[in-house]
Amino acid sequence: MSLHENKQKEPLLSVQHVKKYFSVTGQWGRLGGVKGQVKAVNDVSFRLVEGETYGLVGESGSGKSTTGRAILRLTEPTDGEVFYQNENIFQVPKRKLQRFRKDVQMVFQDPFSSLNPRKRIGKTIEEPLHIHRVGNQKERRERVLDILDKVGMGPEHYYRFPHEFSGGQRQRLGLARALVMEPKVVICDEPVSALDVSIQSQVVNLLKQLQTEMDLAYLFITHDISVVRHISDRIGVMYLGEIVEEAPTDDLFSSPLHPYTQALFSAVPRTKNERNRERIVLKGEIPSPLNPPTGCKFHTRCPFAMDICKREVPKRKKIEPDHFVTCHLYE
Ligand SMILES: Nc1ncnc2c1ncn2[C@@H]1O[C@H](COP(=O)(O)OP(=O)(O)O)[C@@H](O)[C@H]1O
Ligand SMILES: [Mg+2]
Known part of the structure; x- marks a missing residue:
């Protein structure tokens, strides 16, 4: 998608200043009192426009999954706003979230979490149609067969159980379950991270194909740079609960x-044209979000850290029309 197009479209999902803090209790549980707060997500903002893929990338523990879960209110957010079709989802009473939950689906790293091991695949995929009371029995079955076909599986798989499939096939089935409601947005949390590299690209290519066919927007969460590059139109880089840089994919990789x-x-x-990019090796581990560094949270590991940091x-700071960075080097 070109930048121009990107600007003209209204955001489908607008995430504004979202925070999610977890209270952590001491060794003695409640008796120990509140030990502190993990600021898992700390003031995260971005928008997702129709049909695009926004990649969220960062090391493990940077708050990517919590961001995805907070948007869907699978975990109650601490603060912020999420607008979906001009409605603030964080203000909607839980029991009125059905339409949002139908339009915005989630795909997890481990498809077992969405596939009931004791249920036949066809029935599992049909379940959301039941919950949302879509069509009659025949229509629902047709829709399941149709979505199975879309994800590259066949009617012969309808009566099988999850354990009868390979990892790659199970991820296709997890996808089928998310897509059967014909959502507009899919939050994919490390959808290919558990798969072999050869299978990864098949599933990523399938995601891309389905995106065009079904006009989907993806929030694609991963720690894998190659994967995020392959699929994203724009990327947000997360560190300790914050997006430290955001840019269209090509801009981010070239500069x-x-x-x-x-x-x-x-x-x-x-x-080839990135050869002159500097090589930087990160010092140390990601600090504990329970006790994050002062100033810029990255200063303890930054090779360019100054006093002010x-x-x-x-x-x-906006560097280019769509390129933002949060760093004292650019102030
Ligand atoms: N339920 C929870 N209670 C306390 N801390 C949590 C909880 N869930 C996540 N965290 C912490 O929040 C931080 C971000 O976690 P997460 O969102 O899973 O990161 P990522 O997906 O980028 O690996 C981590 O430090 C993690 O330990
Ligand atoms: Mg995660």
Whole structure:
């Protein structure tokens, strides 16, 4: 999608200043009192437009999954707003979330979590149609067979059980279950991370094909740089609960600005015109979100850290029309 198109379209999903804090109790549980707060998601904003893929990338523990879950209110958000078709989803009473839950589906890393091991596949995929009272028995069965076909499976799979399938096939079935309601948005949380590399690209290509066929927008969550690059139109890079850089995919890879983005990308093979990109090796582990560094949270691992980075929280800055970075180097 070109930048121009991107701008003209209204966002389908607008995520604004979302926060999710977890209270952590001490060794003695409640008696120990509240030990602290994990700021798993701390002021995350981005928008998703129709038909596009927004990739969320970052190391394990950076808050990607919690962001996805908070948007769907699978975990109650601490603060912020999520607008879907101009309605603030965080203000909607839970029992009135049906339409949103129908339009915005989630696909997980482990499809077992959405496939009941004791139920035949056909019935599992049909379940959401039951819940939302779609069609009669015959129509529902037809829709299941249709979606099975779309994800590259056949009618012969209808009566089988989840354990009879390979990992790649199970992920296709997980996808079928998410897509049977014909959603507009799919939040994919590490959908290919558990699969062999050869199978990964098949599933990523299937996701792309279905996106065009069914006009889907994806929020694609992964720690895998190559995968996120392959599928995303725009990417947000997360570190300790914050998006530190956001740009269209090609811009981000040709000129990563944040030292954290540069470091993440250092680990993956470069293309010809990226040869002069600097190689940065990250020092140490990701700090505990229970006790994050002051100022810029990345300063403890940043090879370019200055004095100000320890003291002051950097502000998000627009470098190009669609390229944002939160780093003192650019202030
Ligand atoms: N239910 C929970 N209670 C306490 N801490 C949590 C909970 N869920 C996630 N966290 C913490 O929030 C941070 C972000 O986790 P997560 O969103 O799973 O990151 P990612 O998906 O990027 O690996 C981690 O430090 C994690 O330990
Ligand atoms: Mg995760």
